[in-house]
Amino acid sequence: MIKRRLQRVTLQAHQVSSALQINSAIAITPEQRHYLCNVLRLETGAEFIALDRQGGWWLAKLCRDLSDLDIATVIDKLENNSELNSKITLGIAMPKGSNLESVIRQTTELGVRQIVPLFSDRTIIKSGAEIGNQKRDRWQRIAEEASELSVRTYIPEINTPQTLGVWLADLAKSTALALKYICVTSPDTTHLLTSLQSLNTEENFEIIIATGCEGGWTAREEEIAIAAGFIPVSLGDRVLSAVTAPVVALSIVSAFLDTK
Amino acid sequence: MIKRRLQRVTLQAHQVSSALQINSAIAITPEQRHYLCNVLRLETGAEFIALDRQGGWWLAKLCRDLSDLDIATVIDKLENNSELNSKITLGIAMPKGSNLESVIRQTTELGVRQIVPLFSDRTIIKSGAEIGNQKRDRWQRIAEEASELSVRTYIPEINTPQTLGVWLADLAKSTALALKYICVTSPDTTHLLTSLQSLNTEENFEIIIATGCEGGWTAREEEIAIAAGFIPVSLGDRVLSAVTAPVVALSIVSAFLDTK
Numbered sequence: 001m002i003k004r005r006l007q008r009v010t011l012q013a014h015q016v017s018s019a020l021q022i023n024s025a026i027a028i029t030p031e032q033r034h035y036l037c038n039v040l041r042l043e044t045g046a047e048f049i050a051l052d053r054q055g056g057w058w059l060a061k062l063c064r065d066l067s068d069l070d071i072a073t074v075i076d077k078l079e080n081n082s083e084l085n086s087k088i089t090l091g092i093a094m095p096k097g098s099n100l101e102s103v104i105r106q107t108t109e110l111g112v113r114q115i116v117p118l119f120s121d122r123t124i125i126k127s128g129a130e131i132g133n134q135k136r137d138r139w140q141r142i143a144e145e146a147s148e149l150s151v152r153t154y155i156p157e158i159n160t161p162q163t164l165g166v167w168l169a170d171l172a173k174s175t176a177l178a179l180k181y182i183c184v185t186s187p188d189t190t191h192l193l194t195s196l197q198s199l200n201t202e203e204n205f206e207i208i209i210a211t212g213c214e215g216g217w218t219a220r221e222e223e224i225a226i227a228a229g230f231i232p233v234s235l236g237d238r239v240l241s242a243v244t245a246p247v248v249a250l251s252i253v254s255a256f257l258d259t260k
Numbered sequence: 261m262i263k264r265r266l267q268r269v270t271l272q273a274h275q276v277s278s279a280l281q282i283n284s285a286i287a288i289t290p291e292q293r294h295y296l297c298n299v300l301r302l303e304t305g306a307e308f309i310a311l312d313r314q315g316g317w318w319l320a321k322l323c324r325d326l327s328d329l330d331i332a333t334v335i336d337k338l339e340n341n342s343e344l345n346s347k348i349t350l351g352i353a354m355p356k357g358s359n360l361e362s363v364i365r366q367t368t369e370l371g372v373r374q375i376v377p378l379f380s381d382r383t384i385i386k387s388g389a390e391i392g393n394q395k396r397d398r399w400q401r402i403a404e405e406a407s408e409l410s411v412r413t414y415i416p417e418i419n420t421p422q423t424l425g426v427w428l429a430d431l432a433k434s435t436a437l438a439l440k441y442i443c444v445t446s447p448d449t450t451h452l453l454t455s456l457q458s459l460n461t462e463e464n465f466e467i468i469i470a471t472g473c474e475g476g477w478t479a480r481e482e483e484i485a486i487a488a489g490f491i492p493v494s495l496g497d498r499v500l501s502a503v504t505a506p507v508v509a510l511s512i513v514s515a516f517l518d519t520k
Contacts, residue, residue: 082497102362106504110496150499193515236370236518237342239410244366244507251511255453258496 006059007040008049010148010155016052026050026060026072033070036062050074055083055153083153084111084257085204088250089178091167093120093213095242101142103246108146108156110250115143117161118210121218128161136160164210164221168228171208178206182230183249185216189234192249196256207253211245266319267300268309270408270415276312286310286320286332293330296322310334315343315413343413344371344517345464348510349438351427353380353473355502361402363506368406368416370510375403377421378470381478388421396420424470424481428488431468438466442490443509445476449494452509456516467513471505 015026028036036042042062050060050072059076090107094100094117104115117139119126139158147155162170171180179199181192199205210217210225217225226232235248275286288296296302302322310320310332319336350367354360354377364375377399379386399418407415422430431440439459441452459465470477470485477485486492495508 082499105501106507109498109500109504110508111498149501152498191515191519194519197519236514238369238371238412238514239342240369241365241409244369247366247504247507248370248511248515251508252515254496254498255451255508255512255515259451259454259457 006047006049007036007042008051008057008151009036010051011053013053016054020050020052020056020058020074022074022076024074025065026074028062028070028072037070044070047075048072049078051151051153053153053155057153082151084254086253086257087113087206088253089114089116089206089208090246090250091116091118091164091208091210092246093118093164093211093217093242094123094125094161095213096124099243100139103243104139104142104156104158105146106247107250108143108152109150110247111152111254112156112250113154114157114159115139116159116167118167119161119163120213121221122215123213125161131161165224168224172228176206177203178208180208180210180225180228180230181233181249182210182217182222182225183212183235183245184222184232185234185239186232189232192233192235192252193256195231195233196253209246209249209253211242211249213242266307266309267296267302268311268317268411269296270311271313273313276314280310280312280316280318280334282334282336284318284334285325286334288322288330288332297330307335308332309338311411311413313413313415317413342411344514346517347373347466348513349374349376349466349468350506350510351376351378351424351468351470352506353378353424353471353477353502354383354385354421355473356384359503360399363503364399364402364416364418365406366507367510368403368412369410370507371412371514372416372510373414374417374419375399376419376427378427379421379423380473381481382475383473385421391421425484428484432488436466437463438468440468440470440485440488440490441493441509442470442477442482442485443472443495443505444482444492445494445499446492449492452493452495452512453516455491455493456513469506469509469513471502471509473502 009032012029044062044064046062048060050058057078058074059078060072061075063071063073065071088111090112092103100117143156143158235245240248269292272289304322304324306322308320310318312318317338318334319338320332321335323331323333325331348371350372352363360377403416403418495505500508
């Protein structure tokens, strides 16, 4: 456990362009040097945890190369990390305005691995043409920042927005075993927690959750999702906003996985 | 169940200055008239649900008084509502900037009944003198709006900010049986969901939850809370922001109460 108390640093993409292994040298960026040496006042020989952006945690040691430059050397692979054992994907009908940003931030903290923004019958935006690349870059950046702040080892992938129909068709092609849930508001629907707890398996299935935008899913959408293997579930008896519902869903899934 | 599909209207404080009962007449405000008659196009004789701000739901019928003014008459008391069976209080060390606002909004959706903003060792603001009445009014208004949007029957009470010490001393004076949890980040702490599920009781205890600000509680604060009867619990292995942690805590508590 003590290893987990060490400082964690997420490496940049170029620092892990070749896979890390024990004895790999890592060239430290000026920002990392400033943070480790000036802010944290670590000295040569101090250990920290390097996160390789792919879920790997590496014990690294600050040292100097032959030219007296700060580098780090990988001294061990760490097995422990705080990621959930199951991959969780969130399909979210795009909420109004910039509300998707807080959803990306909060669900990233909670361990989401992939977010698929969806156009649905009730989303205001109906096609990708209305969303610039700049906005998609911004979403990915928010996921990176939130991932770093919450010391995740994965950075969630934010997909290109697509229609619910296209997403369901893509999922149907996948061979990965996944539990698929669509959050609905009809009374008497089984609660997501009850549904998860009724699973009688030790396996770590992938979990896919779909939440609606303001106004929820239409009956037609619920039907095509259920036909595609999604289980309708409730997040409780209260009316949740489009921004809160995915956070509640992820809270329930992560609490279930953490305690099972 | 069909009653719950009727339109719900939260009455203004002056409309419930005397307690409602069957056959009470309710003077409709111009805004309510506009909403019910023009937006929803309800006609005389149509039914709707009037929420009395105290947890009561009343079946009401639009009608006209002797002067031909729109009024409503209470025709029945409804027993069903979407409130949780337990009163939930959130004590939250005040997060930075205006972040408390999103916490108020999201935890109101999730059924919180009382929010106590706290000054703690690591909050930036240290005393009530730094917070204007205007801001406190704004918090209460946000709770009212969120409560209305999520069709709550209660409007959560936002307390005057106070120190953790004062709050703990006040709780110690209370005779109400309450389960008290403080969310901490130490490894190997029991998960909140596990702790709730280990309760062997059918009773609806009041539940009090304390979450920290950026940086969490100090060891001193955890100690005085535990000495005051709080149980330390974990919200999972991931690092949550001060804004997300209370939403996760409320998600877990409400999922537990909804499914027990």
